[in-house]
Amino acid sequence: GLKIKRFMKGYMTYVLPVLVMFVFIMGLVGIVNG
Secondary structure, eight states: HHHHHHHHHHIIIIIIHHHHHHHHHOOOOOOOHO
């Protein structure tokens, strides 16, 4: 179970912020383009 916990920690640290940033940018582009 240690490997899973480490994977989840890495996921929360790296993947989640990138995903949020991507969604934010896509939304911003959508607003700008109308």
